[in-house]
Amino acid sequence: MPARTIAVLGGTGQQGGGLVQRLAKAGHRLTIGSRDPDRAAATVAGWPALSKVEGSGSILASSYAEATAAADVVIIAVPFAAVDPLLAECRERFRRNALVIDIVVPVTFASNTVDLAPIPDGSATEYIRARLPEHVRLTAAFKTVPAHLLNEIDRPLDCDEFVCGDSAEARADAAAIVGDIAGLRPIDVGPLRAARSIEHLTLLAIRINRRHRIHEGRFRVVGL
Ligand SMILES: NC(=O)c1ccc[n+]([C@@H]2O[C@H](COP(=O)([O-])OP(=O)(O)OC[C@H]3O[C@@H](n4cnc5c(N)ncnc54)[C@H](OP(=O)(O)O)[C@@H]3O)[C@@H](O)[C@H]2O)c1
Numbered sequence: 001m002p003a004r005t006i007a008v009l010g011g012t013g014q015q016g017g018g019l020v021q022r023l024a025k026a027g028h029r030l031t032i033g034s035r036d037p038d039r040a041a042a043t044v045a046g047w048p049a050l051s052k053v054e055g056s057g058s059i060l061a062s063s064y065a066e067a068t069a070a071a072d073v074v075i076i077a078v079p080f081a082a083v084d085p086l087l088a089e090c091r092e093r094f095r096r097n098a099l100v101i102d103i104v105v106p107v108t109f110a111s112n113t114v115d116l117a118p119i120p121d122g123s124a125t126e127y128i129r130a131r132l133p134e135h136v137r138l139t140a141a142f143k144t145v146p147a148h149l150l151n152e153i154d155r156p157l158d159c160d161e162f163v164c165g166d167s168a169e170a171r172a173d174a175a176a177i178v179g180d181i182a183g184l185r186p187i188d189v190g191p192l193r194a195a196r197s198i199e200h201l202t203l204l205a206i207r208i209n210r211r212h213r214i215h216e217g218r219f220r221v222v223g224l
Contacts, residue, residue: 001176003057007071009033009064009078009086012043015103016077018150019142020059024050025153026180029057033067048153069093073177080106080117080124087131094136099173102128103142105202114206116199125195139165139174140195143202145184148215157183159218164194187221
């Protein structure tokens, strides 16, 4: 796919950081949206130098609002509790028909028990849909690939990523971005409400990791 300008809001984090580096390695131009762009720039400076990898795209840092306004594709990569303040800052800044990829999983860790926060909308993705301008094309993806693996950017990936969204065109656009990360296979799982199932799969992966003392439980669909 031709290089895109992609903002990763929360790209300093565990999941967002791995995505920023792997998408830059695939040739896209990345901007990290951060509450503190200077700290984000220092985070980037500490990453392995992608500038030496042929074909890599740039990685810049800016505020959430500025990163959103400058991007064709916006990835929301913050904890669920941070979604409201993030949308308050960015809601009016999305480009017309921007593609948004939500990776948020509303996991809670109370009393050492892992669960999903109850969300009346049905899932984090549907919560976000209800609070975004209508022209924004919302999809969900990157909810099940483990940060631990994603962050070791020289390690090959070998798993599937589930992509949902209410328009086939938006799902195809998001799937192409997933497919740009070497070793990730996008799987179209239909409309946005499928995010409920995807978020439960992430919860299952966390349970598997804890029970079996691993860090990289992930999914691959057999027969497809
Ligand atoms: N970790 C995984 O394996 C994994 C897998 C699948 C999906 N996810 C989902 O991806 C999202 C990000 O997960 P993560 O593990 O990358 O989280 P994280 O490292 O804790 O946070 C990501 C970034 O969110 C920003 N942020 C904004 N408001 C925040 C607040 N109030 N508290 C903390 N951080 C805040 C921070 O960036 P700035 O300070 O630069 O603004 C932070 O670096 C979550 O919704 C998670 O469910 C994670």
